[in-house]
Amino acid sequence: MSVSVAEMTEQDQLFEYTVRLGDNCVILGQRLAEWCGKSPVLEEELALMNVGLDLLGQARMLLDYAGKVEGAGRDEDKLAFFRDAQAWRNLLLVEQPNGDFAKTMSRQLFFDCFQFLQYQKLSNSADTKLAEIATKSLKEITYHVRHSSDWVIRLGDGTEESHQRMQKAVDELWGYTPEMFDMDAVDEAMLKSGVGVDLKEIEPAWKKMVEGVLSEATLNFPELTWQVRGSKEGKHTEHLGYLLAEMQFLPRAYPDANW
Numbered sequence: 272m273s274v275s276v277a278e279m280t281e282q283d284q285l286f287e288y289t290v291r292l293g294d295n296c297v298i299l300g301q302r303l304a305e306w307c308g309k310s311p312v313l314e315e316e317l318a319l320m321n322v323g324l325d326l327l328g329q330a331r332m333l334l335d336y337a338g339k340v341e342g343a344g345r346d347e348d349k350l351a352f353f354r355d356a357q358a359w360r361n362l363l364l365v366e367q368p369n370g371d372f373a374k375t376m377s378r379q380l381f382f383d384c385f386q387f388l389q390y391q392k393l394s395n396s397a398d399t400k401l402a403e404i405a406t407k408s409l410k411e412i413t414y415h416v417r418h419s420s421d422w423v424i425r426l427g428d429g430t431e432e433s434h435q436r437m438q439k440a441v442d443e444l445w446g447y448t449p450e451m452f453d454m455d456a457v458d459e460a461m462l463k464s465g466v467g468v469d470l471k472e473i474e475p476a477w478k479k480m481v482e483g484v485l486s487e488a489t490l491n492f493p494e495l496t497w498q499v500r501g502s503k504e505g506k507h508t509e510h511l512g513y514l515l516a517e518m519q520f521l522p523r524a525y526p527d528a529n530w
Contacts, residue, residue, distance in 0.1 A: 279457070281464070286341045287360070288461045289401065290350070291503070292393075293333030294361035297351055298511070299382060300326035301518050305369055318418060322379075325411040332404045352522040356512045357505040364447040366511040370440065373426050373433070377440035379419035384480040385451045387412045388473040397465030420484045427488025438490050445493040450500035451477075457503070 279287070303323035310316035334347040345353075365382055369375045390412060393405035426437040452474040454462075461467025482492050501507070522528070 279460075281460075282340060282342070284457050284460050285398070285466065286337050287457050288467055289333055289337040289340060291360040292401075293330045293337055293350070294359050295365055295382070295386070296326040296330035296333065298359070298361040298514065299365040299378075300324070300330060301514060302365065302367075302369055302378075303375075306375070311372055319375075322415055322418065325408075325415070329404065329408045329411070332407075336400050336404070348522065352519045353526075356507055356515055359505065359507065359511060359515070360502055361507075361511075362447070363450055363499055363502050363508055364444065366508060366514060367444065367447065368510055370443075371436060372422075373436040374440040374443065376419055376422040376426065377437065377444050379415070380423050380481065380484060381444060381448050381451075383412065383415040383419045384477050385448075385473075387416050388476050388480075389468050389470070392468040392473065396467070401466065416480075423484055423490075424488040427485070427490040434489065437488065441485065441490055442493050445495065446497040446499055449495065449498045450502065453500060453503065455503050 300323045303319050303326070306316065306319045308316070310319055330351070331347050334350045338345045338347060338350055362382070364378060367374075367378060369378075387409070390405040390409050394402050394409060396402040396405065423437060426433040428434070452470045454470050458467055458470060462469050485492055499508075
């Protein structure tokens with residue numbers, strides 16, 4: 272944003288908070304779309320595409336609301352297709368490349384469990400629109416958690432190769448998970464007003480959920496030997512720029528086109 276957190280109005284803070292939620296869904300939905308035509312089996316391709324469509328549906332509701340809160344004439348499409356990388360607020364975790372199927376499922380498990388706990392709390396938000404979106408989305412997210420958990424267990428407790436790949440994926444993505452629970456001034460303001468979620472409060476429950484899945488999958492709970500953060504300040508990995516270049520090309524090339 273063009274103003275510092277200290278200069279934000281309550282409207283600015285709500286916009287920023289809502290955009291963060293929407294951006295997570297857009298970027299992870301786009302990542303899952305990359306599996307179209309490439310997934311291990313047809314049934315799983317349909318499942319991944321359905322999860323991706325769920326996320327994009329959530330993103331549409333959130334970005335539509337964010338645009339209305341902002342009041343600057345930007346709708347969901349403008350927010351999705353006409354912002355550069357530094358204006359995005361998605362977690363670094365969700366922009367990471369798909370890698371092999373184990374890495375995709377590890378990324379999905381970490382985010383699904385986080386989103387489930389976050390939206391459980393958000394469904395009681397003082398902001399009735401966010402509460403409505405969260406409540407509606409929870410039905411989908413509950414399935415997402417079950418789907419990613421089943422695959423992590425199947426791969427972790429499968430063959431020697433699938434176990435090794437799954438453990439490698441968990442270890443490679445673990446350093447992106449602490450950022451999910453960072454609380455900045457916007458989060459604190461939204462929490463104080465009864466709108467937002469205390470991310471620190473849900474962290475122990477997230478670790479318990481993930482540890483339960485990893486244990487059943489015969490995988491080691493990784494040690495935190497490194498961590499990366501910065502998305503709430505618009506700092507991202509190089510991967511986001513490439514993703515946005517592909518996702519945004521057509522609407523930017525033909526901004527006045529009607530679909």
